[in-house]
Amino acid sequence: MMNKPLLTIGLSLSLWVPLCAQAGVKEDFQKIYSEAESAHKDAGNFQWTTTTARLKTAESAAESGDYEKAKAMAAEALQLANESVAQRKKQAEAWKNIAIGG
């Protein structure tokens, strides 16, 4: 009505912002995902199934174009993978404290 030009600007802004964010999210996802993947690998034979599951979910979310979800899942995977790496490092010594026979 009276503010038609403003409304148009508003609309185009609201369309533009998510598109822009989307592009950033995709890159964020890719970065976090590859960090998570390499941490998961670093866990060696101490990998967690929960990490594997998050990575898979992230991957399929990315394939379907849902980069927000993919990024969130990759971030969770990264956190879990880091914990599993910490577990591996700690256990390299800690197991001896409970082992029978030393």
Place this chain on the structure above:
Amino acid sequence: MASSIRVRAVESGGVTSLKALVRHPMDSGFVKDSAGNIVPAHFIQVLTISHNGKQVFIADWGPAVSKDPFLECRFEGAKKGDKLTISWIDNKGESDSTEATIA
């Protein structure tokens, strides 16, 4: 193929004790396979034990009997060396039969 039925029958003090194990899936029709499809019901309906042509035990089974069903029963009137016939038929009309000697 080897028999689907394994039997051990022992006579002691006039009583024959028979134990049998039958190889059968006994699918209830309530369980899904790994692909999510219902496994159709497939189970033994009737199992009979005969001694000298006389049925000494008849079991009617439903799908709640465990996979590879087990049965134990006891009867009188048979002696060591006598032959027993154990037979079953399932809900698909498949059947098997075996003969066992009382020890």
Place this chain on the structure above:
Amino acid sequence: MLKAKIILVAMSVTLATPQVLAGATPEEDRKEAVEYFKQMFPDVPLTEFVNGQYALNEDRRSQWQSLQDFPPYEFAVADGQEMFETPFANGKTYASCFENDGIGIRQNYPRFDENKKEVITLELAINQCREVNGEKPLKYKKGDIASISAYMASTSKGKQFDIKVPDNPEALAAYEDGKEFYYSRRGQLNFSCAGCHVQNPGKWIRADLLSPALGQPSNFPVHRSKWGELGTLHRRFAGCNANVRAEPLAAQSEEYRNLEYFLTYMSNGLSVVGPSTRP
């Protein structure tokens, strides 16, 4: 016992390299483990440990005994025997690959192959036998290989495990590696094998009664009601790992073979009772 533990822990702290741990030889480990479990379960005869939870709980034991009349693995063992005796395409049989034609030898596996410098489990030997004779290897967790292994175990029933760790660095390293695996916490739930089966056997985790480490491998391959069929020890390892949310390793991976080596060594002197049944 506890004192010994503290001393050993203290020693391990003072030593820089874990490989030369205060002369804790496999045999010393085993003796200490036997002592530990004897004190934990003074009323359970040592020979009973092979029966796991059934040595510890009367209600469980009577359910198990009622299954022994006609154990559900009988058909699989018969299948295993048939496969064991059926010649390969080249006319040879499994017997040609094993000492004593493969009869009554379960108690010697796993063994350390000093030429290949690796642990050879019975299932690995079965598949190596197939491959030498031009047959395709079998899958390791269940099915034919479990049946063949179960048949071979059944010919060793009552024989005592006699696992040897030859006095060479590779064999000792394999043993130590298996031991480390058993005692290391893994998975998101942060559990070690030992946390349940050394520290808490006889206790319940929900509906499951924990078995002691001692004697664990001697009832494999095992028919679990949960599976409705026979499975190998490595299938069980994988299940336990997954249960604590640790990514299971491949059956017959080096880690699992070394784990089996350590665990079976701990059961030296106990009898082969496999195949057996478990919930």
Place this chain on the structure above:
Amino acid sequence: MIDQTRRGFLKGVLGAGVAGIALGSGLIPLRVEAAPDASNWSKKAFSTPGVDDTISELYGMEAVESDKISMDLPTIAQNGAVVPVTVETSLPNVTGIALLVAQNPNALAATFEIPKGTLPFVSNRLKMAETTDVVAVVISDGKAYKATQNVKVTVGGCGG
């Protein structure tokens, strides 16, 4: 054979037609052929939920509690897929035994005909979906008796 078994039997005959009637003429047919006859297998009784309805479908009467029936089964089943159940009774002239699992979708698990000379004893392994009463029914002198025991079925089977 007694009326009660015959009742279920005749129902089967009606459903099964001529072959069933031919067999029905000899109550204990002398058969040498391999396959037993499944024509008197009671589809109705095996697809009825609930203990009481199943007993009445099966035997056409109600069962009364009896302390002369002994049941041997675990208090806590280690796995619901394989629960050993043994029933024995000191009741006289037993012609039939049935096993029912109250909480299963259909209660009836098994029925047994006990001809003269066979002891009133049976052991089976049954599936139970959840914690449940297990009911043993015994037909003695033409009357139905029952005994009940509870089994706790827990979700067990640690590890994959």
